[in-house]
Amino acid sequence: MSTFKKTTLALALAGATLATTAQASEVEVLHWWTSGGEARAANVLKELMEAEGYGWQDFAVAGGGGETAMTVLKSRAMSGNPPSAAQIKGPEIQEWGELGLLGELSEVADAEGWDELLPEVVADVMRYDGEYVAVPVNVHRVNWLWANPEVLEAAGVEMPTTLDELFEAGEAIREAGFVPLAHGGQSWQDATVFESVLLGGQGSEFYQQALVDLDPEALGGEQMIAALEDFKRTRELMDEGMSGRDWNIATAMVIEGVAGFQLMGDWAKGEFTAAGLTAGEDYLCAAAPGTEDAFTFNIDSLAMFRVTDDEEREAQQALARLVLEPTFQEAFNLAKGSIPARPDLDMSEFDSCAQQSLADFQRTAEEGGLVPSMAHGMAVRADIQGAIFDVVTNYFNDADMPAEEAAERMVSTAQAASF
Amino acid sequence: MKNSSAIRLAPGAKRSTPSGGLQAWLPRLVLAPSVAISLFFVYGFMLWTFVLSLTSSRMLPSYDFVGFGQYARLMANERWWVASTNLMIFGVLFVAVCLVIGALLAILLDQKIRQEGALRTIYLYPMALSFIVTGVVWKWLLNPQLGIQAMVQGWGFESFRFDWIVDPDMAIYTLVIAAVWQASGFVMALFLAGLRGIDDSIIKAAQLDGASLPRIYLRVVMPCLRPVVFSAVMILAHIAIKSFDLVVALTGGGPGYATDLPATFMYAHAFTRAQIGLGSASAMLMLGGVLAILIPYLYSELRSRKHG
Numbered sequence: 001m002s003t004f005k006k007t008t009l010a011l012a013l014a015g016a017t018l019a020t021t022a023q024a025s026e027v028e029v030l031h032w033w034t035s036g037g038e039a040r041a042a043n044v045l046k047e048l049m050e051a052e053g054y055g056w057q058d059f060a061v062a063g064g065g066g067e068t069a070m071t072v073l074k075s076r077a078m079s080g081n082p083p084s085a086a087q088i089k090g091p092e093i094q095e096w097g098e099l100g101l102l103g104e105l106s107e108v109a110d111a112e113g114w115d116e117l118l119p120e121v122v123a124d125v126m127r128y129d130g131e132y133v134a135v136p137v138n139v140h141r142v143n144w145l146w147a148n149p150e151v152l153e154a155a156g157v158e159m160p161t162t163l164d165e166l167f168e169a170g171e172a173i174r175e176a177g178f179v180p181l182a183h184g185g186q187s188w189q190d191a192t193v194f195e196s197v198l199l200g201g202q203g204s205e206f207y208q209q210a211l212v213d214l215d216p217e218a219l220g221g222e223q224m225i226a227a228l229e230d231f232k233r234t235r236e237l238m239d240e241g242m243s244g245r246d247w248n249i250a251t252a253m254v255i256e257g258v259a260g261f262q263l264m265g266d267w268a269k270g271e272f273t274a275a276g277l278t279a280g281e282d283y284l285c286a287a288a289p290g291t292e293d294a295f296t297f298n299i300d301s302l303a304m305f306r307v308t309d310d311e312e313r314e315a316q317q318a319l320a321r322l323v324l325e326p327t328f329q330e331a332f333n334l335a336k337g338s339i340p341a342r343p344d345l346d347m348s349e350f351d352s353c354a355q356q357s358l359a360d361f362q363r364t365a366e367e368g369g370l371v372p373s374m375a376h377g378m379a380v381r382a383d384i385q386g387a388i389f390d391v392v393t394n395y396f397n398d399a400d401m402p403a404e405e406a407a408e409r410m411v412s413t414a415q416a417a418s419f
Numbered sequence: 420m421k422n423s424s425a426i427r428l429a430p431g432a433k434r435s436t437p438s439g440g441l442q443a444w445l446p447r448l449v450l451a452p453s454v455a456i457s458l459f460f461v462y463g464f465m466l467w468t469f470v471l472s473l474t475s476s477r478m479l480p481s482y483d484f485v486g487f488g489q490y491a492r493l494m495a496n497e498r499w500w501v502a503s504t505n506l507m508i509f510g511v512l513f514v515a516v517c518l519v520i521g522a523l524l525a526i527l528l529d530q531k532i533r534q535e536g537a538l539r540t541i542y543l544y545p546m547a548l549s550f551i552v553t554g555v556v557w558k559w560l561l562n563p564q565l566g567i568q569a570m571v572q573g574w575g576f577e578s579f580r581f582d583w584i585v586d587p588d589m590a591i592y593t594l595v596i597a598a599v600w601q602a603s604g605f606v607m608a609l610f611l612a613g614l615r616g617i618d619d620s621i622i623k624a625a626q627l628d629g630a631s632l633p634r635i636y637l638r639v640v641m642p643c644l645r646p647v648v649f650s651a652v653m654i655l656a657h658i659a660i661k662s663f664d665l666v667v668a669l670t671g672g673g674p675g676y677a678t679d680l681p682a683t684f685m686y687a688h689a690f691t692r693a694q695i696g697l698g699s700a701s702a703m704l705m706l707g708g709v710l711a712i713l714i715p716y717l718y719s720e721l722r723s724r725k726h727g
Contacts (some may be wrong), residue, residue, distance in 0.1 A: 067691050074479055095478050095693070185585070185673050241564035243585040244671045383477070386692035390498050390676060397587045397675035409497075 025311035026055025027319050028083040029302065030076075032069040033336075034062040037270055041335035048322045054315045059083055077101055077305075084316050088134065088303040090125060090378040096303060097128030103306035103313070104131040108320045117324065117342050119365035125378070126301060134303040135320045136341035138333050141357045142265040142296040142373040143196045143288040146251070146272070151178050151260040152284075159286045163200050163230055166261075166289040170237040173260040181237035182259035184245035187393040191375035193234055193263045194392050198227040200290030204369040207294070211374040214384065220411040228395060228403035235396065237261075254283070263288055265298060265376070269337040269353060278351075285353040287360065294369040295360050298376040299341065387413035465706065472699035480695055489700040499701065502679040505591050506708075509680065510659035512595045513602070517655055518648065520599065521606025526636055528607070529614045539611070542604035550601065554668025557597040558584070561669075587677035590670055594662075594678055597669055602658065606651050613647035614640065649716075656712050660705060681705050 027049065033042040039060070046056040061069035066087065076082050077099075088096060096102050109115070109132040115123065118136065126134045145166075147159060155176035157169040170180035183189060199207045202223045209218035218224065239259075242250070251271040253259040262268065272283045279285060287294075302323060307313050322328055329340035334349060339358045343365070347355050364370040372378035377385055391413055395406035472490070475483045493499050524542055528535055545553065560566040563582040571579040583589035617640060625635045663682040670678040672687075679687075681701060689698025 071690055078479060092478075092693075099479060186671060187673070187675070190675075239564065240582060240585050241562050243562075243590075243674050244558065382691070382693040386687070386694075393673075394675040397673070397677065 025315040026057055027085055027312070027315045028057040028059050029319070030059040030061065030069060030073055030083045030086040031302075032061055032066045032087060034060050037335045037337075041332040044331040044335075045319075045322065045328055048325075048328055049315075049319060052318055052322070054318055082305040084307055084312060085302045085304050085319060087137075087300060089299060089301050090372065090376075091381050092377065093125065093134050093301065093303050094128055095381065097133055101305055102128060102133040103304045103316065104133055105135065105304060105317065105320050106131050108132075108317045112321060112324065114324070117344070119343065119361075119370065121365065121370050121372070122297070122299060122341060125299060125372070134301040135323045137300045137302060137323055138329075138336055138338035139341050139357075139361060140265050140267060140298040140300070140338045140376075141361070142192060142298050142376060143199055143291045143294065144264060144266055144268070144353075145286050145288045146254055146262045146264060146268055147284040147286070148254045148257050148260060149282070149284055151176075151254075151257055154178070155260065157260075159284055160289045161286075161292065162290050163197065167233060167237070169260070174237070178257075179237075179239045179253065179259040180261060181234060182250040182253040182262040183234075183238045183242050184247050184250045185243040185397070186246070187389045188375055189247055189250075189264075190393045190396050191389050192265065192373075194227075194231045194396070195296060195373065195375050196263050196288040196291060197231045197234060198224075199294050199296060199371070200288055201230045202227050204291075204294040204371050207296075207371050211388070212372060212379045214380065214414045216411050216415070219414060220407045224407045224410065225403045228406050231392075231396065232403065234263075265373075266337055266339075266353065266357060269351075273337070280352045285356070292360070293364065293367075294371060295357075295364040296371055296373040297361075298373045298378055300338075384414055468699045468702050468706075471695060472703050474696050476695040476699070478693040478695070485696075489696045490704075492697060493700050493704070496697075498676055498679060499681075499684060501676060502681045502684040505678060506660065506680050508591055509594055509598070509662070510656060512592070513598050513659050514652055514655045516595065516599045517603045517606045518651060520603040521651070522610050522641075524603065524607040525610035525614055526640075528611060539608070543608050544604065545601045546605040548601065550598075550662075550665040551668045553597050553601045554665045557593065557600070558669050561593050561596075584670065585674060587674045590674060590678045594665060594669060598658075598662070598665060602655060606655070609647050609651050610644065613644045617643050653712065653716055657709060660708055660712075681708075 029045075031042060033039055042058075042060070046058065049056045061072050069087065073082070073086050073088075082101060093102070114126075114132060118126070122136055122139070123132075126132055126136060145159070151173060152158070152169075155169070155173040155178065157172045158165075160166040160169045173180040183193065195207070195211060198211070206218060206223050206227075209215045210224060247264055247268070248271050250259070250262055251264065251268045252275075254262050255272060255275050255277065266285075269279070269285070272279070277283050286292075302319070304316050304320060307316060324342060326340075326342075326345055329342060329345060330349065333340050333354075337354070339347075339350070339354050339361060343358065343362045347358055350358070361370070374380060374385065374388065379385070380388070388410065391406055391409045395401050395403070395409075470482075471480055473484050473486060474481055475485045475488070528538060528542075532538075561581070561584040563569065563580075563585060568579060568581040571581070584593045621639060621643075622635055625639045630638070661682060662680055663686065666672055666678055666680055666683050672679045672683050682705065685698050685701045685705065688694045688701065
């Protein structure tokens, strides 16, 4: 009998707690910031929300670079019960917008002056149909070259600033007994190297035409063939054990002095920091060879879903406002290795690589050269990106395929991918 | 399942006592939920996948019908053909090599040797591992800078090369190696059971007629094992078609997409590339592949039951 009483009591209590949580205005945020530093960073936002009296329901889905989280999000959206906000980025925001599922943020955006705050290229990504539907959390730069200064010294080379210098330096490093370029043979890493090499050799204008606008003439033209040939040459700088290697293992090769360089986005910095190294002393960073006047961005953002409840809407707007406030931007980006999405912040807390990144971000936003990263889903829709990945990675791994054929395939797949 | 329960029910149904009636209904009642669940979750979703494969669904399912357009796109997709060719190479080699190695091991173990139980366990053990574990272990063994190549080179054979896993033309065979390592012990167990079921007197009779041992196995024992071979082929063939985890763990589909199989192709397109329509079309073709193996099997099973 007493167990029965206990059970009813427990049920009643559970019911009461459920009722209270449903009453408080709160946001449910789906994200995949689950690794140590990222989780700490996301927690900052949770604390800020709670300080303002809003509830935060964490909906973290780990794994697969967000693939798992996206699958969960799709099933939630299909059942008519999406979370209030979700980590969605790039052109995917447009796809969700077309489905009519996103809620607009114009009130906060007007009140906080996002139009002036955010660079135009970034703001464009956040808007659907002219209205803000998402808020940028951070900016990653993809076109970085990381280096181990001890290896460079042993080989007697400097940081390369052009592709030719990279190949020369690579040969010297190879002769000194090191792997010139650390790389992992996964399709997204192949694509990361490809877009940096293309940008370095052919410039940001061509990058825009080919990989963002998907202009068939650019995709199949002379410049693309030249870029593909440069890309294939980087293979000579890599080691043969790269197949299937994860990016952080490749970074570890640079950290341990097995390899000289790595072409990778600024999340690699997290690995260097975790190994206790200091930027500028124990490891070097520079724009990928030939791309110092360009910036390929990869922006994480939180998209807001349409909600009917007024209180939940208010909480959602508060979330959007807090995300762009300096407190969160600074705390989050220090933990994540990226730079703030608003260029007006004090950067004294950040390391030299991040400071250079922000300076380049501001400069390229004004002078041109700020382009979205194709390899990281910022430039084109997922299906076209996948089709380009297939061509790039197949060409890179097939010793017999001429660059002309790869360029032709690039044209045909980019056209066939969209239905 | 249905047949056998109907047969068992038959005598009970004749009795018309109330408890007898309940007894007749009880099995059906107990089975009903699982039948309903499998009807919905297996056949219902198969049907839904087919419907989706006729639509232009991208990120979320939509019902904008485009006929067999997705199948046409699939046929024009070069990566799909790589995946299908890979499945043919992988499936045929995997099944054939497993059968040969499994049969040989079983025959060798059948020679009334000492410690047979221990040896049997050793050979069967890989089957207890998941394909993920097998994939990771072989990934390290086959890595030219960590595994077999590095070891043999370390012994002084500098020119030794075994870098199949990084060679797009050879990488598919590394999948065969790992899968055979995992499954051949299981095939051995099947054959061993079959061998034990053969009447000794047949073999003794053949020996009296002066047949040599290889000849006895080839001409007398193996024909008796036809049903075992048949079951083994069925099981191995469907492992081959479903292979997904091994590819993910061992090569990740690489280098490039040289080791893509239809299952990994389907997953990539339906779940990461926002092409649910195309993914569903490829899933339907995989289902077709499975049915092509299953229907002859079911047909022969049902026919033999009728005749027997």
